[in-house]
Amino acid sequence: MNIPSSIVTLLVGIFVTLASLWYGQNHGLMPVAASAEAELVDGLFNTMMTIGFGLFLLVEGALVVAAVRFRRKEGDMGDGEHLEGNIPLEIVWTAIPAVVVLGISIYSFDIYTRMGGLDLMNHNMAPAEASSSVQVAYAPGEGDMPLMTNAANATAEVPAILVADATAGMGAIPGTAVGSLLSIDVKGLQYAFIFSYPNGIIDGELHIPVSQPVELNLGAQDVLHAFWLPEFRIKQDMIPGQDTRLVFTAIREGTYPVVCAELCGPYHGGMRTQIIVESPEEYQTWVDSRLTAMAAGDRTIANLPKAPADRSELEYLNNFVEPMQLAIAPESLAELQTHHTDYSPADYPHAEHHSLEMGS
Amino acid sequence: MTVTTAAKTPASDVPMLLGNERKWTDYFTFCTDHKVIGIQYLVTAFFFYLVGGSLATVMRTELATPAPDIVTPDVYNGLLTLHGTVMLFLWIVPAGAGLANYLIPLMIGARDMAFPRLNAIAFWMIPPSGLLLIGSFFFEPPTAGWTSYPPLSLTTGMLGEGIWIMSILIGGTASILGGLNFLVTILKMRVPSMSLTDMPLFCWAMIATSLLILISTPVLAGALILLAFDLFAGTAFFNPTGGGNPVVYQHMFWFYSHPAVYIFVLPLFGAISEVVSVHARKPIFGYRAIAYSSIVISFLGLIVWAHHMFTSGTPPWLRMFFMITTMVIAVPTGIKVFGWVATLWRGKIAFTSAMLFAMGFIALFLIGGISGVMLAAVPFDIHVHDTYFVVAHFHYVLFGASVFGVFMAVYHWFPKMTGHMINEFWGRVHFALTFVGMNLTFMPMHELGLMGMNRRIALYDPQFTDLNVLATIGSYIMAVSTIPFLINAAWSWRYGPKAPANPWRALTMEWRTLSPPHIENFEELPVLTTGPYDYGLGYIAEEDPAELYEHAVPAPVAG
Numbered sequence: 001m002n003i004p005s006s007i008v009t010l011l012v013g014i015f016v017t018l019a020s021l022w023y024g025q026n027h028g029l030m031p032v033a034a035s036a037e038a039e040l041v042d043g044l045f046n047t048m049m050t051i052g053f054g055l056f057l058l059v060e061g062a063l064v065v066a067a068v069r070f071r072r073k074e075g076d077m078g079d080g081e082h083l084e085g086n087i088p089l090e091i092v093w094t095a096i097p098a099v100v101v102l103g104i105s106i107y108s109f110d111i112y113t114r115m116g117g118l119d120l121m122n123h124n125m126a127p128a129e130a131s132s133s134v135q136v137a138y139a140p141g142e143g144d145m146p147l148m149t150n151a152a153n154a155t156a157e158v159p160a161i162l163v164a165d166a167t168a169g170m171g172a173i174p175g176t177a178v179g180s181l182l183s184i185d186v187k188g189l190q191y192a193f194i195f196s197y198p199n200g201i202i203d204g205e206l207h208i209p210v211s212q213p214v215e216l217n218l219g220a221q222d223v224l225h226a227f228w229l230p231e232f233r234i235k236q237d238m239i240p241g242q243d244t245r246l247v248f249t250a251i252r253e254g255t256y257p258v259v260c261a262e263l264c265g266p267y268h269g270g271m272r273t274q275i276i277v278e279s280p281e282e283y284q285t286w287v288d289s290r291l292t293a294m295a296a297g298d299r300t301i302a303n304l305p306k307a308p309a310d311r312s313e314l315e316y317l318n319n320f321v322e323p324m325q326l327a328i329a330p331e332s333l334a335e336l337q338t339h340h341t342d343y344s345p346a347d348y349p350h351a352e353h354h355s356l357e358m359g360s
Numbered sequence: 361m362t363v364t365t366a367a368k369t370p371a372s373d374v375p376m377l378l379g380n381e382r383k384w385t386d387y388f389t390f391c392t393d394h395k396v397i398g399i400q401y402l403v404t405a406f407f408f409y410l411v412g413g414s415l416a417t418v419m420r421t422e423l424a425t426p427a428p429d430i431v432t433p434d435v436y437n438g439l440l441t442l443h444g445t446v447m448l449f450l451w452i453v454p455a456g457a458g459l460a461n462y463l464i465p466l467m468i469g470a471r472d473m474a475f476p477r478l479n480a481i482a483f484w485m486i487p488p489s490g491l492l493l494i495g496s497f498f499f500e501p502p503t504a505g506w507t508s509y510p511p512l513s514l515t516t517g518m519l520g521e522g523i524w525i526m527s528i529l530i531g532g533t534a535s536i537l538g539g540l541n542f543l544v545t546i547l548k549m550r551v552p553s554m555s556l557t558d559m560p561l562f563c564w565a566m567i568a569t570s571l572l573i574l575i576s577t578p579v580l581a582g583a584l585i586l587l588a589f590d591l592f593a594g595t596a597f598f599n600p601t602g603g604g605n606p607v608v609y610q611h612m613f614w615f616y617s618h619p620a621v622y623i624f625v626l627p628l629f630g631a632i633s634e635v636v637s638v639h640a641r642k643p644i645f646g647y648r649a650i651a652y653s654s655i656v657i658s659f660l661g662l663i664v665w666a667h668h669m670f671t672s673g674t675p676p677w678l679r680m681f682f683m684i685t686t687m688v689i690a691v692p693t694g695i696k697v698f699g700w701v702a703t704l705w706r707g708k709i710a711f712t713s714a715m716l717f718a719m720g721f722i723a724l725f726l727i728g729g730i731s732g733v734m735l736a737a738v739p740f741d742i743h744v745h746d747t748y749f750v751v752a753h754f755h756y757v758l759f760g761a762s763v764f765g766v767f768m769a770v771y772h773w774f775p776k777m778t779g780h781m782i783n784e785f786w787g788r789v790h791f792a793l794t795f796v797g798m799n800l801t802f803m804p805m806h807e808l809g810l811m812g813m814n815r816r817i818a819l820y821d822p823q824f825t826d827l828n829v830l831a832t833i834g835s836y837i838m839a840v841s842t843i844p845f846l847i848n849a850a851w852s853w854r855y856g857p858k859a860p861a862n863p864w865r866a867l868t869m870e871w872r873t874l875s876p877p878h879i880e881n882f883e884e885l886p887v888l889t890t891g892p893y894d895y896g897l898g899y900i901a902e903e904d905p906a907e908l909y910e911h912a913v914p915a916p917v918a919g
């Protein structure tokens with residue numbers, strides 16, 4: 001049986017292509033895609049998996065074939081053929097990877113732009129008006145929910161500090177109705193996320209309506225944290241002294257984890273909460289119920305995570321005495337706590353429910 | 361394939377010294393012989409590998425269950441920080457330096473390094489640096505990870521963090537002195553007949569490594585000194601409380617630490633180029649491409665650092681710039697991998713332990729390289745940054761390439777270093793266990809990261825338990841795999857069959873002197889007669905002259 005090598009090459013090529021195309025779509029390695037951004041990222045990931053798996057098969061295959069076909073026979077003291085290289089072949093395997101990585105770069109760049117990554121390009125170079133400059137991670141401008149312009153952004157009810165950036169006005173896809181951007185402040189502290197909604201609600205969990213762009217203004221109170229939504233494929237560090245920002249659009253209702261992804265201390269692994277994506281009606285119901293409770297004098301932060309094992313509930317909750325304070329270091333926190341020495345456990349009636357009276 | 365000499369010492373003869381004898385006590389002294397220093401580095405580094413591996417085993421045991429039960433989260437972070445720091449600064453860097461020290465002068469026909477005293481000083485900085493670091497664990501372990509980002513690193517305890525900084529400053533200084541020495545030695549001390557393109561590829565790789573060390577390590581030192589000021593003097597370079605900027609630290613840290621990953625792996629890129637060629641008996645495929653790609657990697661390696669900071673406070677244009685440079689670095693790296701595979705192709709592959717580790721190296725490094733290109737793509741990296749996907753990626757590179765590379769090098773040069781052949785059967789067992797254990801430990805971590813498991817955590821979501829159990833089992837297999845190696849190396853060093861000068865019939869110069877080499881390396885400086893990889897041209901490596909051994913006493917056992 002003597003198959004010409006060109007046919008073998010062809011068959012191998014077909015097999016590798018089919019196998020990688022199949023694997024690129026069926027790896028099943030990503031969690032459900034719950035945001036518009038996630039679908040974009042998954043497209044990129046699948047492409048890279050296809051190429052990567054093909055390369056994997058080719059090179060590992062070549063290694064295995066070489067190991068079998070070119071093993072030294074017992075007692076053979078001779079040398080292999082004297083082949084110092086092959087310039088055309090070397091050019092090919094320099095050029096092909098170069099083209100491939102260039103392609104992936106361009107594709108990534110495109111995805112990044114469509115996710116809104118370049119949207120506020122000039123922000124960071126613009127002189128910051130407020131004490132901290134604002135960093136934009138995302139502002140999606142995709143599909144039927146195109147992005148508002150930055151000018152629109154500036155007129156929307158965003159915190160003043162954002163306005164300076166918004167005037168930078170880079171590359172956003174116009175069209176989103178003014179004010180459609182729900183803007184939520186998120187503060188990271190050891191070991192919880194505190195969400196402050198526009199209408200004064202403060203919560204330990206993130207509620208958002210589906211299919212509506214949401215803006216998160218991220219800050220950290222003590223050390224670095226990172227705000228990660230695995231099902232949304234977005235992540236942004238929370239940096240003390242420098243606000244950062246994430247904009248995304250949920251496309252699937254459900255409850256998903258919110259994870260801290262930057263080492264922030266021993267209980268970093270426990271720094272998690274949930275994001276609850278609801279229909280606009282359900283979201284409104286939740287907002288109303290919280291507003292009613294607040295009107296009735298309930299000033300608690302709901303759904304704070306449990307205290308780590310080695311700390312008392314009080315020690316833990318002390319961190320949250322004033323969640324939106326601008327304090328950024330433990331020293332200032334300690335100072336703050338001395339102002340509240342008159343507090344006694346009795347002042348924390350909801351402690352066992354992991355809720356806490358806010359302000360003072 | 362093990363060639364052994366039948367030459368035995370006739371007991372009746374008057375012992376004659378060959379001039380390559382060393383007392384074992386020499387290895388515990390301030391000795392300026394590069395060969396002694398090389399072995400000192402390697403043995404010390406291996407000791408720290410065992411330390412780092414033990415720490416990893418405890419960590420994996422803790423991670424077998426979602427709850428933080430075996431050790432407290434605090435202790436876990438201490439283990440994590442020490443594991444990372446020990447593995448990088450006390451195992452891989454010194455192991456690479458050890459190989460370079462041992463091999464460079466022999467490969468280029470020099471009698472020693474350019475600055476022998478400096479060389480000894482550099483080595484003797486490693487033990488204090490390591491002891492400091494390990495000592496810190498018993499007082500107040502540093503717990504901010506090997507990256508030690510402020511502000512966290514400023515809040516976790518002054519003593520531990522201070523010791524950590526001190527230890528790395530000492531280790532970094534040693535590394536700079538070493539790099540300087542390698543560079544000058546390679547450039548200035550070759551035998552006159554050897555041009556740069558006649559050098560073994562290991563020397564090219566060490567030029568690239570040394571350049572990186574010299575350019576980037578001082579920046580790390582700067583960052584750490586500023587961090588120490590923040591820590592002890594209350595300055596606010598990086599401390600946001602006083603108006604400092606923690607992101608600046610990250611830039612400075614990665615300005616060193618990305619090039620550092622090439623410092624960890626380039627020496628082994630060099631070593632594998634020697635091994636595949638010799639054990640497949642074929643010239644290295646594309647000598648110039650492999651040589652120059654090392655230099656290109658070392659240049660590009662300096663301008664990719666911010667790919668570790670895609671989710672930090674990094675402006676969009678910066679993200680795009682660093683994405684493209686990182687992608688581009690895949691090209692010279694690919695050239696090397698393809699070159700090694702093509703060298704094997706149509707060779708005569710001997711499955712020595714060295715060759716097995718070399719093939720494992722290529723197979724695993726490929727996986728780390730593919731995931732590396734994926735990580736360069738900003739939109740994807742934003743999802744997996746700081747997750748187990750990254751842990752999987754860098755272990756495929758650091759373990760799959762660097763550690764496999766060190767073992768490969770040890771099996772290959774063991775006869776030269778010790779004068780004894782190492783047992784091949786146990787070498788293969790070592791390889792099989794390591795290879796299986798490595799994949800079982802780190803392959804599942806890709807999926808864990810993609811699915812949502814963040815790194816550096818002592819407690820995790822129970823949905824991830826199964827894959828973590830798998831990883832823990834793999835780590836136990838790896839822990840076991842070091843046992844055959846340890847016993848084999850120690851036993852063979854003492855009792856292994858006497859090694860001839862050139863057991864692999866190799867053409868590079870280190871094989872043209874005794875095993876172990878003369879104290880002065882060569883009795884008479886060799887003259888270049890063949891290129892380093894001229895297999896297949898009919899050159900036959902010289903056999904040891906029989907009279908060499910006739911009157912000789914066996915070289916005393918080292919160590």
Ligand code: HEM
Pocket residue numbers: 412413416417419420440441443444445447448451452504505506507751755758759762763801814815816817835838
């Ligand atoms: C002996 C087998 C090894 C095992 C089982 C192992 C396991 C681990 C584990 C479980 C982590 C912690 C992941 C986390 O919690 O984020 C880790 C981190 C790390 N490992 Fe290994 N590892 C091994 C070998 C190595 C080697 C050989 C190197 C380097 C040459 C290395 C370098 C690192 C580094 C740099 C980190 C990051 C530490 C940090 O996050 O600060 N490991 N390893």
Ligand SMILES: [Cu+2]
Pocket residue numbers: 225226260261262263264265267268269271
């Ligand atoms: Cu955290």
Ligand SMILES: [Cu+2]
Pocket residue numbers: 617618619621664665667668
């Ligand atoms: Cu890097």
